[in-house]
Amino acid sequence: xxxxDASGRQPYLVLAxxxxxxxxxxxxxxxxxxxxxxSVDDDLVIxxxxxxxxxxxxxxxxxxxxxxxxxxxNGTFVNGNKITGPTVLKxxxxxxxxxxxxxxxxxxxxxxxxxxxxxxxxxxxxTSTRRRFQSGARLESGPIGVASGRSPEMNxxxxxxxxxxxxxxxxxxxxxxxxxxxxxxxxxxxxPRIAAATEASPSPTTNGDTEKAIPGAISTQQxxxxxxxxxxxxxxxxxxxxxxxxxxxxMRSRINQYRASxxxxxxxxxxxxxxxxxxxxxxxxxxxxxxxxxxxxxxxxKPTGRSAxxxxxxxxxxxxxxxxxxxxxxxxxxxxxxxxxxxxxVTTLDRAGRRSHPLLATxxxxxxxxxxxxxxxxxYKQNGIDQxxxxxxxxxxxxxxxxxxxxxxxxxAEPLAF
Numbered sequence: 001x002x003x004x005d006a007s008g009r010q011p012y013l014v015l016a017x018x019x020x021x022x023x024x025x026x027x028x029x030x031x032x033x034x035x036x037x038x039s040v041d042d043d044l045v046i047x048x049x050x051x052x053x054x055x056x057x058x059x060x061x062x063x064x065x066x067x068x069x070x071x072x073x074n075g076t077f078v079n080g081n082k083i084t085g086p087t088v089l090k091x092x093x094x095x096x097x098x099x100x101x102x103x104x105x106x107x108x109x110x111x112x113x114x115x116x117x118x119x120x121x122x123x124x125x126x127t128s129t130r131r132r133f134q135s136g137a138r139l140e141s142g143p144i145g146v147a148s149g150r151s152p153e154m155n156x157x158x159x160x161x162x163x164x165x166x167x168x169x170x171x172x173x174x175x176x177x178x179x180x181x182x183x184x185x186x187x188x189x190x191x192p193r194i195a196a197a198t199e200a201s202p203s204p205t206t207n208g209d210t211e212k213a214i215p216g217a218i219s220t221q222q223x224x225x226x227x228x229x230x231x232x233x234x235x236x237x238x239x240x241x242x243x244x245x246x247x248x249x250x251m252r253s254r255i256n257q258y259r260a261s262x263x264x265x266x267x268x269x270x271x272x273x274x275x276x277x278x279x280x281x282x283x284x285x286x287x288x289x290x291x292x293x294x295x296x297x298x299x300x301x302k303p304t305g306r307s308a309x310x311x312x313x314x315x316x317x318x319x320x321x322x323x324x325x326x327x328x329x330x331x332x333x334x335x336x337x338x339x340x341x342x343x344x345x346v347t348t349l350d351r352a353g354r355r356s357h358p359l360l361a362t363x364x365x366x367x368x369x370x371x372x373x374x375x376x377x378x379x380y381k382q383n384g385i386d387q388x389x390x391x392x393x394x395x396x397x398x399x400x401x402x403x404x405x406x407x408x409x410x411x412x413a414e415p416l417a418f
Contacts, residue, residue, distance in 0.1 A: 012108035013058070013065055015044070017101065024104065034058040036097065037070070037402070040229075041415050050074050050098035053233070053404075054417040058089075065089045070417065073283055074098060148367060177316035218409060220245075221253045223401065226408075231331040233289035242333050244377050247394070254391075254398035257409055264300040268403060268413050271295065271308035275418040278312050286323050288418045289400060290334065291316050294341060296399035297392060303327050321346040325357055332375040335393055336363070339376050339385055340393040359385070 013029040027044065036040045039053035052072035059066045066086045076083050077096040090094075102146055103248075103301040231241055243251075256337035260263040271278075271292065279288035295312035297306060304311065318341060325346055328334040340359045350358050366384040367373035380390040408415040 001262070006361075011063065011065055012307075013060065014108065016104040016106055017046075017206075018104075026106070029058065032060045035070075036103075037072075039096075041404075044128070046098065046101050048098035048101045052102070054092070056095075057095050058296040059086075062183055065105070067095065071279060072097070091187065123190075218252060218255065220248050220252060223255065224248050226401040227251060227397050229404060230293070230397055231334070233404075234287050234293075234334040235328050235331045235401065237331040237334075238331070239330070246379055250391075250394045251398050251401070254394050255401060255409060258300060258398060258402055261300070264296070264399070264402065265406075265411055265413055267296055267299045267308040268411070268416070269407065271312065272414065272416060274309040274312070275416050278309070280315070281313075281316060286316075288322055290319060290328075290337065292416065292418065293400040293403065294319065294338060294395050296322075296403060297395035300399060301392070301395050315341065318345050319357075322357060325355060328370075330407040335376045335396075336374065338393050338396050339379070339389050342389045343385070 015025040015027045015029060017027065018024045031043070034044065035054055036044045036046060036051075037053050037055035038046060038048060038051040042054060051085045052070070052074070053073045054070045054078045057068045057070055059068070066090070067076065067078065067083065067089055068086045069083055074097075077090065078087055078093055080094075080096070089101045089107070091105065091107040093105040097103070097106060098307070183335050220402050227243060227248070228241060228347060231237070258262050275288070275292060278291055282288045282291050290314050294315050298311045298315070299306070299308045306314075321341045322337055322345070326337055328332065334348050335361070342355055343357075343359055346355050348354070362384045363374055363379065364378055366382045372378075376385065376390065379385045402409055402411060403416045406415060
């Protein structure tokens with residue numbers, strides 16, 4: 001057990017994070033509960049493809065600091081040993097998560113507290129107070145502690161830069177207040193960067209198409225950014241992806257339908273208690289998000305007489321068979337897999353046991369060996385898939401967007417964790 005200090009406060013916890021062998025940077029943890037992963041909803045967002053959305057949980061319980069793996073795909077390791085339940089951390093322990101993120105645990109006594117600055121600001125709460133850690137060994141939001149190996153001269157430069165940025169923000173704020181009105185279109189020229197862990201969504205902007213000026217309206221930028229996050233959940237493809245504009249419009253329309261429907265929120269809440277079980281059954285062969293979002297799309301588009309959890313259990317063996325036949329090497333492969341599921345199951349061709357799927361013959365005819373044409377969007381335009389199959393893929397993406405960011409899109413529900 002870890003003793004409290006003389007004042008009776010909880011142990012002072014600092015995480016010294018190194019990314020891909022880079023220099024360490026320290027983050028103070030003032031909260032009793034602190035989550036790590038690659039979801040934008042985590043307290044510490046680490047841009048590492050080997051991490052799960054909600055990968056691990058740090059807790060201060062009585063006088064001990066505990067770490068628990070949250071059912072992650074690749075596991076959580078302490079000093080090289082995989083943990084299977086809540087594990088007490090000691091000063092100097094090393095946590096390994098994902099593929100390239102290593103975290104050293106520093107639990108301060110009174111001597112260490114006198115020499116290390118706490119990171120100001122609580123880490124729980126809104127997205128703006130969370131920390132994001134990405135390649136290049138840097139923390140993207142919020143103030144940080146003193147990084148290992150940083151010279152005093154460098155620290156002075158950094159402090160001067162931060163002070164200059166604060167002054168600039170104050171000047172701009174005063175100018176804005178004097179103007180008496182908010183400038184329109186100020187975010188049009190700054191397209192947000194899309195990564196495994198993204199920034200908070202921008203306010204909706206006017207983009208030329210007909211969009212009702214009502215509270216809670218969503219922009220194409222919001223939809224596209226959230227859809228790219230869904231792709232990262234259903235495949236390991238790290239290539240830059242671009243949706244056709246009409247696909248984004250279709251997703252936004254379906255999202256608005258789901259927002260206006262009580263059925264989607266009910267489906268989301270009904271599947272929440274079962275996501276961990278579904279994830280365990282799906283892995284390691286297939287990404288859990290493929291199963292869960294397929295079930296949400298099935299049960300939210302029209303009444304089926306079964307719950308989303310039942311639909312997930314029924315879809316898993318079908319998706320697994322299609323995956324064995326077609327694979328999902330790229331993001332487009334994963335979406336084609338969803339389209340194939342809508343068309344039907346894998347069929348046996350002859351007594352020799354050869355298996356196939358109707359969509360395979362269609363892709364050979366339409367794509368003619370071109371990987372660039374093996375996409376849902378191209379197949380639809382070439383009449384390779386019908387309207388209902390195309391709309392099911394759109395529903396799948398819309399369901400995934402809302403399942404991960406319900407409150408951002410105006411739904412009273414919690415994000416799915418698996």
